Structures are given as structure tokens and as C-alpha cells.
Amino acid sequence: MSETNYPNPWPAPTASGPLDATVTIPGSKSLSNRYLILAALGFRPVTLVGLLRSRDTELMMGALAALGVRCDVDPNVETTVTVTPPANGRFHGDVDVYCGLAGTVMRFVPGLALFADGPVRFDGDEQAYARPMKPVLDGLEQLGATVDYHGETGRLPFTITPPAELPSADDDAAHVAIDSSGSSQFISGLLLIGSRLPGGLELAHTGEKTPSLPHIRMTVADVNGAGGRALADEDARVWTVAPADLQLPERVVVEPDLSNAAPFLGAALIAGGTVRVPHWPVETTQPGGLLPGYLERMGATVSFPEHDGVRYCEVTAERGTIRGLGDFDLTAAGEIAPSLAAILVFADAPTRMIGIGHLRGHETNRLEALVNEIRRIGGEARELPDGIEIAPVPCDTLHGAVMESYADHRMATFAAMIGLAVPGVSVVNVATTRKTLPDFVGMWTGMLG
Ligand SMILES: O=C(O)C1=C[C@@H](OP(=O)(O)O)[C@@H](O)[C@H](O)C1
Numbered sequence: 001m002s003e004t005n006y007p008n009p010w011p012a013p014t015a016s017g018p019l020d021a022t023v024t025i026p027g028s029k030s031l032s033n034r035y036l037i038l039a040a041l042g043f044r045p046v047t048l049v050g051l052l053r054s055r056d057t058e059l060m061m062g063a064l065a066a067l068g069v070r071c072d073v074d075p076n077v078e079t080t081v082t083v084t085p086p087a088n089g090r091f092h093g094d095v096d097v098y099c100g101l102a103g104t105v106m107r108f109v110p111g112l113a114l115f116a117d118g119p120v121r122f123d124g125d126e127q128a129y130a131r132p133m134k135p136v137l138d139g140l141e142q143l144g145a146t147v148d149y150h151g152e153t154g155r156l157p158f159t160i161t162p163p164a165e166l167p168s169a170d171d172d173a174a175h176v177a178i179d180s181s182g183s184s185q186f187i188s189g190l191l192l193i194g195s196r197l198p199g200g201l202e203l204a205h206t207g208e209k210t211p212s213l214p215h216i217r218m219t220v221a222d223v224n225g226a227g228g229r230a231l232a233d234e235d236a237r238v239w240t241v242a243p244a245d246l247q248l249p250e251r252v253v254v255e256p257d258l259s260n261a262a263p264f265l266g267a268a269l270i271a272g273g274t275v276r277v278p279h280w281p282v283e284t285t286q287p288g289g290l291l292p293g294y295l296e297r298m299g300a301t302v303s304f305p306e307h308d309g310v311r312y313c314e315v316t317a318e319r320g321t322i323r324g325l326g327d328f329d330l331t332a333a334g335e336i337a338p339s340l341a342a343i344l345v346f347a348d349a350p351t352r353m354i355g356i357g358h359l360r361g362h363e364t365n366r367l368e369a370l371v372n373e374i375r376r377i378g379g380e381a382r383e384l385p386d387g388i389e390i391a392p393v394p395c396d397t398l399h400g401a402v403m404e405s406y407a408d409h410r411m412a413t414f415a416a417m418i419g420l421a422v423p424g425v426s427v428v429n430v431a432t433t434r435k436t437l438p439d440f441v442g443m444w445t446g447m448l449g
């Protein structure tokens with residue numbers, strides 16, 4: 001991942017004037033991969049429309065294929081995919097699942113292994129070996145599975161052997177207790193399969209913090225949208241899922257990825273001008289739904305005009321007017337921290353983004369990576385126990401550099417955002433954006449006209 005391995009860093013374009021762009025954002029990673037799992041848990045085919053086609057969803061479809069689920073891509077529309085679960089609902093065992101660096105694959109697919117007819121082996125990118133896995137696997141062990149670790153305990157790679165018998169329907173709901181303060185995906189991964197347990201699931205979170213709560217609410221909503229009965233008691237940190245036969249509707253339309261809209265809408269604040277994103281939902285379970293409010297607090301004007309029946313999120317700003325936010329709790333939406341950090345480098349006052357200590361276990365240690373890269377271009381930032389502080393420096397002291405992306409899509413888009421206002425920025429391994437955006441460079445240069 002160093003410069004030596006990627007000899008041709010991508011020269012990030014600077015904005016030569018105010019922007020005026022409409023950018024169409026592909027489907028949500030989080031919704032796409034939840035729908036793929038829920039479709040696989042059903043008993044009839046489901047057609048997903050507007051599915052994200054990027055590395056993380058290809059990995060999910062590859063995992064499902066290994067388990068005996070068919071994913072047929074519409075030959076005319078590559079974002080329309082029909083998912084057919086295995087005929088008897090039993091997933092194939094004695095198979096290999098490759099997770100890449102995708103949190104949603106490594107934390108959501110293990111639950112399916114409970115219903116496989118043999119052991120399922122999981123592996124991923126070497127960088128994924130650093131990502132925490134243990135709580136979700138502990139949860140599966142509490143449900144009777146056996147987990148064999150082939151490297152470090154609690155990390156990829158590992159093999160899950162399903163129990164000979166699942167917890168009995170005569171019992172109450174299976175009780176599972178895990179500490180999910182390292183990632184909301186541990187809770188989501190168990191809630192997604194809870195309906196299939198003969199007595200259902202009662203899941204208690206024993207940790208102090210619950211990061212990314214909107215993502216857990218998204219899981220509850222999606223399970224219920226598939227006919228499940230999931231309930232949250234967020235104060236008690238307990239979730240229950242009643243036994244149910246899950247079945248998504250025949251056709252499900254995926255919303256655009258609102259977190260992936262952040263670099264583009266944020267570009268309007270850094271460069272000045274207007275950027276709009278079509279098909280912005282009126283209501284959403286995506287944490288990216290919080291983005292317009294955050295951008296407004298930073299000084300942008302945000303509106304949601306409708307043209308020809310399409311609803312847009314439109315963000316307008318004047319270059320050089322970004323407001324720092326002081327203490328800024330981002331517990332709910334940590335995944336947009338890198339994009340917000342890029343904007344805040346150009347703010348008029350310091351910001352302490354807090355509630356995001358768990359970003360140290362994301363694709364890379366994002367807090368360390370952000371501090372490194374902000375300092376690399378002459379900015380000022382430091383790690384906090386639970387976040388990062390970004391302090392303003394005069395804009396003319398910022399300078400170009402070859403910026404590292406750490407095989408992290410959001411660090412690559414972070415660097416591109418910096419490059420809008422700092423000439424001479426280039427980005428190592430910009431192709432890593434393929435994790436969730438199949439054509440980031442095309443979209444970015446298109447936005448700049
Ligand atoms: O469930 C999901 O789809 C996600 C949950 C969040 O994970 P963390 O809770 O680990 O931050 C988020 O950051 C990730 O990008 C997607």
C-alpha cells in the first residue's frame with residue numbers, strides 16, 4: 001500500500017471556480033448488502049433494483065454464491081439483480097467465503113453459516129485481519145456454532161461449524177450477550193439471522209457505547225420489511241427477534257448511498273458553488289440522512305428541490321466560509337467522518353469529532369490515518385481518545401503532497417476533497433474507491449466539468 005506498490009498516484013484535480021454539478025450516486029452499500037442477505041434467507045426470488053455494484057457487493061454476492069444462493073444480473077441493467085435462495089433453505093457447507101475488506105460481508109455472512117450443511121471457511125484481505133470480529137463470532141458460539149481461528153483469536157481467517165441442532169423452539173428465545181462497542185455490525189449480523197432461530201433471539205449488548213445506532217435501526221427496519229418481528233429497547237440495549245419466515249417483497253428498490261454523497265456534497269463547501277444529488281429520500285434509515293444537517297451547521301445552504309418528480313439534495317456554499325463545530329458528536333454516523341474531516345481542514349475554528357474511537361478498527365486506523373494525512377499537507381490535527389481534533393491553519397500554508405489512501409476508500413475520497421483547494425495533491429491507489437464506488441474518478445472529474 002506504499003507508494004512503491006502504486007507508482008502512479010492519481011493527480012487530484014483542483015477546482016478552478018465555483019461548482020455547478022449534479023452527481024448521481026450509486027446504491028447504498030449498507031442497504032444492498034442487507035437486502036442480499038435477507039433475500040438469501042427467504043424462500044422465493046427477489047429482484048433488487050439499483051443494487052450497488054462495487055467490490056463490497058461483489059464480495060457479498062460471491063459469498064452467497066458459495067453458500068448456494070443464485071444472484072442473476074439482468075443482462076440489460078447491471079444494477080438489477082435477482083436473488084434466488086437455495087431450494088430447501090439450507091446453505092451449502094464445506095465452502096470458502098472471501099470477505100475482502102468488507103465489514104458487512106465479514107460480520108453479516110457468518111450468521112448464515114449457522115444454517116449451512118457443513119463448515120464454512122472465512123478469509124479476507126490481509127488488512128482485514130486487523131478488523132475486530134470476535135463479538136459476532138462469540139454470539140454464534142452462544143448459539144451452538146464452533147469457531148476455529150486459523151490466525152489470531154477473534155480475527156480472520158476462521159472456520160464456522162454449524163451446530164448439530166439449533167436452539168430448540170420449545171425453549172424461550174436464544175439469549176446472546178455480546179459487547180458491540182467496537183462495531184454496530186456485530187449486532188446487525190445477529191439480528192439479520194435471528195428470525196430463523198426456532199425460538200427467536202434475545203440479544204443484549206453489554207458494552208458502554210453503541211456506535212452507528214442508525215445502522216442497527218436500519219437492520220431492524222429491513223428485517224421487519226422482510227416480514228420479521230424485530231424490536232429494539234435501545235435504553236436497555238436489548239434487541240429481540242421473534243421466529244418468522246422472512247421474505248422480502250418481489251421487487252426492492254435500493255436508495256442511493258447517502259454516505260457516498262458526502263465527498264460530492266462536501267465539495268460544494270470546499271470549492272464553493274452548488275452540488276446536487278438526485279433521488280434523495282424523504283425518509284431514510286441511512287446515517288447519511290444526517291449529512292445535510294451537518295453541512296448546514298458548517299455554513300452551507302441546503303434545500304431539497306423537486307424537478308420532474310425527482311427529489312434532490314442541493315448544497316450551496318461560498319468558498320472560504322466553512323464554520324468549525326467545536327465539540328461534534330459523530331457517534332451515530334462515524335462512517336462519514338473522513339469526508340467531514342476534509343471539509344473541516346478548511347474551517348474557521350477547531351472541531352473535535354468525538355464518539356468515533358471505533359474508527360481505529362475500520363478499513364484502516366482512520367483516526368491515525370486522518371492525522372497523518374492532514375499533517376502531510378501542512379494542516380493541524382491530533383488524535384483524541386475517542387476521536388480527532390482538527391484545527392485551522394491559514395489556507396496558504398497548506399501544500400500539495402502524495403497522499404496515502406491506506407487501501408481505504410474513504411481516505412482516498414478524503415484526499416481528493418483536499419485536492420479541490422490545495423494544488424499538487426495526488427492520491428496513492430485511488431482505485432481503492434471501488435470498495436463502494438465503481439467509478440469514483442469518473443464521477444469526480446465529471447463533477448468538476
Ligand atoms: O451496518 C453497516 O452497514 C455499517 C455499519 C457501520 O459500521 P461501524 O458500526 O463498525 O462503524 C458503518 O461504519 C459501516 O460503513 C456500514
Ligand SMILES: C=C(OP(=O)(O)O)C(=O)O
Binds near residue numbers: 104335362410
Ligand atoms: C466502515 C466502513 O465499511 P465496512 O462496511 O467495511 O465496515 C465504511 O464504508 O466506512
